[in-house]
Amino acid sequence: MTRKRSLVRRGAAVAAAGAAALVLAACGGDGDSPAGHGDHNAPASSSAPASASAPASQGQRNAADVAFAKGMIPHHRQAVEMAGLAPDRARSAEVKKLAADIKKAQDPEIRTLSGWLTSWGEEVPAEGAMDHSAHGMGGMMTAGEMTELEDASGKAFDTAFLEMMIRHHEGAVQMAKTEQADGAYNPATKMAAEIITSQSAEIEQMTRLLGED
Known part of the structure; x- marks a missing residue:
């Protein structure tokens, strides 16, 4: 119990x-x-x-974002083209490495920017269509300047490359600052910040190399 x-x-x-x-x-x-x-x-x-x-927040883009992508694609393409001349023409090992770094950084960004434009239903700038004709934008080189660079070699190439690429980078930094101020698409403003940081550092490096000539 x-x-x-x-x-x-x-x-x-x-x-x-x-x-x-x-x-x-x-x-x-x-x-x-x-x-x-x-x-x-x-x-x-x-x-x-x-x-x-x-x-939804990432997808909010505005006219500034579209302009940034459409402008930076041909800008980067020209920088990659300039960098591609260095292995056979540059004398300085530092210039050759700098050119390789520029190509390595900007090639993927071109693909990213193109992907954004496609996803937004915007037209991706045609290959070569704006690269030289847009020389008034953001430090772009003229066709004559590109020919001058192609024809140079050794120390003359190093000097011309550094002087032109400094101007080119300064244009890119300004474009990136405009995107930061006016853009709405988070990945684009983040890329702009990265461009400002990396290319400003490269401008300092190229200025130093010019001073050593």
């Missing part, structure tokens, strides 16, 4: 605990409870707006 009473009391205690848990769960469903009770449902309700809002 003692054993039977003990089992009955234990069963009553378990039932009471279960009832208390149900009451707590019911009270915790009003949204004021700690996240622990609502964890199973929280991801579905809280993550959906977050995942929806992230692309």
Whole structure:
């Protein structure tokens, strides 16, 4: 009999605990409870707006973002073209390395910028169509200046390359600052910040190399 009473009391205690848990769960469903009770449902309700809002915020682009992408693509293409001349013409190992670094950094950015324009339904500048004709924009070289660079070699190439690329970089930095001030598309303003940092450092490096000539 003692054993039977003990089992009955234990069963009553378990039932009471279960009832208390149900009451707590019911009270915790009003949204004021700690996240622990609502964890199973929280991801579905809280993550959906977050995942929806992230692309939406990134997707907000304006005319400045489009102008930045359309301008920077031919600008970068010309820099890559200039850098491609260095391996066979430059005398300085530092100039050759700098040119390789420029090409390595800007080739992927061209692809990224082109991808943005395509996703926005905008036209990607045709290869070569604006590269020389847009020389009035952001330190772009004229066709004559590009020919001069192509015809140079040795120390003359190093000097011409550094002088032209400094101007080119200064134009890119200015374009990037305009994007930072006026752009709305987060990835574009982030790229602009990276361009300002990296190309400003390269301007300092090229200025130093010119001083050593």
